[in-house]
Amino acid sequence: NAGVMQNPRHLVRRRGQEARLRCSPMKGHSHVYWYRQLPEEGLKFMVYLQKENIIDESGMPKERFSAEFPKEGPSILRIQQVVRGDSAAYFCASSPPLAGTYEQYFGPGTRLTVT
């Protein structure tokens, strides 16, 4: 059973460009979470999605950031008009759709560098 997959692993964008980060959850998992880790800091929650629904986006910046988890295909975190402060590692985690499940399985992360 493959783990959570994220691509690309490294992404370089110039200021003003768009960044698209992809996350494929573990097989059978329908819950996806995105976290951001700034240099030398802990992970900060951004958004929690289930298939075709955003459940909690309380950690998402109000502008330029969006996320989706379509019925088919990976979850996408999109950052429009990137700025240097967006440089960070972005982690995706997934969990199965079972009541009471509490473990989140993390992907290897995407390191975004904005030049």
Added chain:
Amino acid sequence: AQTVTQSQPEMSVQEAETVTLSCTYDTSESDYYLFWYKQPPSRQMILVIRQEAYKQQNATENRFSVNFQKAAKSFSLKISDSQLGDAAMYFCAYRSVSNFGNEKLTFGTGTRLTIIP
């Protein structure tokens, strides 16, 4: 909102010795989960151990054990017989269980553990 505090930015321990990493948290909830995650240089987040707040017994996983003090809101991680492969950043994390859909993890700022050969 819940907060998680790790007051030790860095720790070091001699190989084969025991080390304890501290974590405190703040919450008004009575039921929740607590976790320790390890992040080696590869940056992959690896679950080390978890504790359900309703369980009084401290969780153990091989060389890793916790000291969970619910009243004091303290959740420390003890690593016994430290090995070179234990060198990593260690993050303490909190997760609510009281609200449907409120399943995000709240992380502390981490403790960098160095193992001295």
